[in-house]
Amino acid sequence: MKIFRTEQVKYIDAYTIQNEPIASIDLMERAAHALFGWFRNRFHNNRKVIIFCGPGNNGGDGLALARMLLNVGYNVHTYYLSSKSYSEDFNTNLVRLKEASSSIYMINSPKDFPKIEPDDIIVDALFGSGLSRPIEGLAADLISSINSSNALVVAIDIPSGLFGEENSVPNSNPVVRASYCLSLQFPKIAFFMSENEEYVKDWRTLPIGLHPDAIEQTPSPYFYTTLSDISTNLLNQSKFAHKGSFGHVLIMAGSYSMMGAACLCSKASIRSGVGLATLYIPKCGYEIAQTAVPEALALTDSNDTHLTNYPDLNKFSAICVGPGMGQDTETASMIRSLIKNSTKPLVIDADGLNLISKNIDLLQELKAPAILTPHPGEFDRLFGKSSSSWEQLQKAISMAQRYGVIIVLKGAYTRVVLPNGEVHFNSTGNSGMATGGSGDVLSGVIAGLLARGLEPKDAAIIGVFVHGLAGDLAADDFGKVSLCATDILNYICKAFQHLTKK
Ligand SMILES: NC(=O)C1=CN([C@@H]2O[C@H](COP(=O)(O)OP(=O)(O)OC[C@H]3O[C@@H](n4cnc5c(N)ncnc54)[C@H](OP(=O)(O)O)[C@@H]3O)[C@@H](O)[C@H]2O)[C@H](O)CC1
Numbered sequence: 394m395k396i397f398r399t400e401q402v403k404y405i406d407a408y409t410i411q412n413e414p415i416a417s418i419d420l421m422e423r424a425a426h427a428l429f430g431w432f433r434n435r436f437h438n439n440r441k442v443i444i445f446c447g448p449g450n451n452g453g454d455g456l457a458l459a460r461m462l463l464n465v466g467y468n469v470h471t472y473y474l475s476s477k478s479y480s481e482d483f484n485t486n487l488v489r490l491k492e493a494s495s496s497i498y499m500i501n502s503p504k505d506f507p508k509i510e511p512d513d514i515i516v517d518a519l520f521g522s523g524l525s526r527p528i529e530g531l532a533a534d535l536i537s538s539i540n541s542s543n544a545l546v547v548a549i550d551i552p553s554g555l556f557g558e559e560n561s562v563p564n565s566n567p568v569v570r571a572s573y574c575l576s577l578q579f580p581k582i583a584f585f586m587s588e589n590e591e592y593v594k595d596w597r598t599l600p601i602g603l604h605p606d607a608i609e610q611t612p613s614p615y616f617y618t619t620l621s622d623i624s625t626n627l628l629n630q631s632k633f634a635h636k637g638s639f640g641h642v643l644i645m646a647g648s649y650s651m652m653g654a655a656c657l658c659s660k661a662s663i664r665s666g667v668g669l670a671t672l673y674i675p676k677c678g679y680e681i682a683q684t685a686v687p688e689a690l691a692l693t694d695s696n697d698t699h700l701t702n703y704p705d706l707n708k709f710s711a712i713c714v715g716p717g718m719g720q721d722t723e724t725a726s727m728i729r730s731l732i733k734n735s736t737k738p739l740v741i742d743a744d745g746l747n748l749i750s751k752n753i754d755l756l757q758e759l760k761a762p763a764i765l766t767p768h769p770g771e772f773d774r775l776f777g778k779s780s781s782s783w784e785q786l787q788k789a790i791s792m793a794q795r796y797g798v799i800i801v802l803k804g805a806y807t808r809v810v811l812p813n814g815e816v817h818f819n820s821t822g823n824s825g826m827a828t829g830g831s832g833d834v835l836s837g838v839i840a841g842l843l844a845r846g847l848e849p850k851d852a853a854i855i856g857v858f859v860h861g862l863a864g865d866l867a868a869d870d871f872g873k874v875s876l877c878a879t880d881i882l883n884y885i886c887k888a889f890q891h892l893t894k895k
């Protein structure tokens with residue numbers, strides 16, 4: 394799903410109004426219907442609903458929602474901020490609401506704030522995508538009052554006070570802390586930034602039928618990967634396939650005391666459908682590899698405890714290097730040589746990245762496509778610290794462009810950043826996956842898909858999606874607290890099944 398900056402949504406909105414065509418007030422009615430449908434499914438009408446409206450169309454949505462809820466028997470109290478001017482659709486909806494309700498109040502000062510009981514439901518329709526500056530004065534006081542109540546808060550489109558993309562960190566502006574956010578048609582990029590978690594605890598998008606031509610024509614580098622975006626054709630298997638049809642992956646991983654990473658990674662590549670996997674390991678890992686991963690061929694380095702060399706690369710279709718590899722100087726010179734000489738696509742993870750971070754310009758010497766899979770700490774070691782997730786994302790974009798690599802920046806909503814500047818935020822995964830070995834499984838999945846012949850971009854995007862989905866399916870059965878990397882690995886099959894059955 395392509396996603397947009399808030400100012401672009403305004404354009405898509407205007408295009409829809411002009412070309413569907415639909416009157417602006419009717420588009421607002423459609424949005425309010427979507428909000429109403431969600432609200433009615435979730436909350437019984439025995440709870441008091443307090444709707445706070447601002448002067449723009451976000452407030453207009455709130456007024457229209459108030460009317461719809463009143464019509465089916467909810468106990469709704471609507472408050473709107475006094476303002477020098479209101480949007481046209483706000484005014485129309487205020488008139489419509491006044492015909493249906495007498496519980497409408499203008500807020501002129503803090504004395505007009507209602508008392509909020511813990512069982513009340515608050516709807517935040519103060520400011521949406523039209524927020525143009527930090528909120529001050531009366532509206533800021535109202536936000537503090539909302540935030541200090543213990544009531545559940547449903548924000549329309551975006552929690553008021555939050556900008557759709559970049560926000561200051563720490564955020565010293567008043568922002569509504571929403572329990573739910575109902576974003577119209579698209580998620581906001583700000584939802585993917587960890588600093589905003591306290592404002593956006595749970596969000597979902599509600600389709601409002603914006604014009605597909607405008608969505609297609611409006612350029613955006615940002616995407617949100619959902620199930621329907623995954624092209625399962627790429628995973629088709631011919632009836633006449635044999636093991637040679639699905640590539641041969643080389644996993645270069647492990648060192649003394651870190652053979653688990655090598656095993657997880659290679660098993661994950663095998664579970665991702667690669668035809669053959671060779672595990673290249675230091676001597677100490679031979680029996681472990683042969684026992685733990687019987688499906689893989691095991692090749693050993695001349696060294697006992699860490700990797701110092703790599704095998705002939707000719708027969709392999711993709712290489713994964715790094716998991717549990719350690720950072721010995723001999724391993725460092727091995728990876729330098731691998732980067733300079735490999736013509737096979739590479740997945741570089743963990744210690745592979747740590748070693749590169751000591752000499753980042755090595756990336757300029759890559760001969761083959763490369764996918765880097767850093768977690769935020771590894772990313773900072775590679776490219777320097779950032780003061781916010783937004784800044785980190787912009788840095789990832791410029792580094793992916795500079796070095797022509799794919800960067801998979803791991804975390805909630807893992808970002809797959811492409812050399813052309815595109816960013817694909819992932820929708821699967823959960824906090825239970827923040828556990829040792831989870832990254833080794835991911836690099837194995839991506840390497841397996843890459844070796845099967847998927848384009849690096851598809852291997853990265855699908856690999857990240859499948860890994861997150863496996864974690865979600867595993868968490869459904871085991872819960873997030875106990876989830877471990879082996880569980881994720883064991884659910885990769887279910888995740889692929891889920892995808893190919895869709
Ligand atoms: N996505 C869609 O296609 C649809 C969205 N809808 C809803 O419309 C809002 C956006 O409405 P808009 O009127 O553009 O913007 P807002 O309601 O967010 O607010 C605009 C008014 O607020 C003033 N403003 C902005 N920032 C502040 C501030 N910090 N303090 C005080 N006042 C502020 C602004 O004044 P300016 O001086 O900046 O002009 C405006 O008066 C979207 O979020 C959806 O909820 C449609 O209903 C359906 C289609």
Ligand SMILES: [K+]
Nearest residue numbers: 517520551553
């Ligand atoms: K809002």
